[in-house]
Amino acid sequence: MGIYEAVMEEITAFTGLSPAAFFTIAGMMVVVYRYVTGMFVSAEDYNKPPVVNSEFVSKYFDPATTTAPSSVQVVGDMTEQELRAYNGSDPSKPLLMAIKAQIYDVSSSRNFYGPGGPYAMFAGRDASRALALLSFKPQDINGNIEGLGPDELQILQDWEDKFVEKYVRVGQLVHDTDSEALPQPTQETQQI
Ligand code: HEM
Incomplete structure (x- = not known):
């Protein structure tokens, strides 16, 4: 066997x-x-040191210290035209949106402003007029606040307060030499 x-x-x-x-x-x-x-x-x-996702760290933390969150990516001043590139169509870029010519990084709310989101039309734009008028009309999605009444300006102020509290301001809109459509920042926002 x-x-x-x-x-x-x-x-x-x-x-x-x-x-x-x-x-x-x-x-x-x-x-x-x-x-x-x-x-x-x-x-x-x-006992090994934790594995660190360096892409995440470099986006949200200051590489010099790696302890304190930096102001995300410092985007700086840009024209309305340049802001359009940050509308979520390029996933490697942060999602930006402006209110009263102040630009905020709204990447943390990609579900609202990212492609397919309910407020995607505001991404890459100064949406002051639309927000003040609670309008989604394409012709209102701009930074022109001329002719708005006190109630509408108050609504816009409330939106601005929400954004200041919730998002990081990363720059402001500057005049495009080719365009005359840009609003001037208000006195209040100029101080920032
Ligand atoms: C039928 C009317 C509407 C309903 C039911 C609605 C509902 C909502 C809800 C549930 C949120 C999420 C709130 C949160 O979790 O913080 C939201 C966010 C938002 N809504 Fe509306 N909404 C309406 C109309 C509008 C209009 C007319 C506008 C402006 C034109 C608007 C602009 C926004 C914006 C910008 C946000 C995101 C705010 C942020 O970044 O935190 N909504 N909405």
């Missing part, structure tokens, strides 16, 4: 199982063992 047959007979004698059943159960035990042990961190790995 060969070794193979002898081993099979021993397995059946010891376990009362057919060799096929024995190996099936043994295989399942190995799988379960590996699955369960995979849920735990080995002592060796536990």
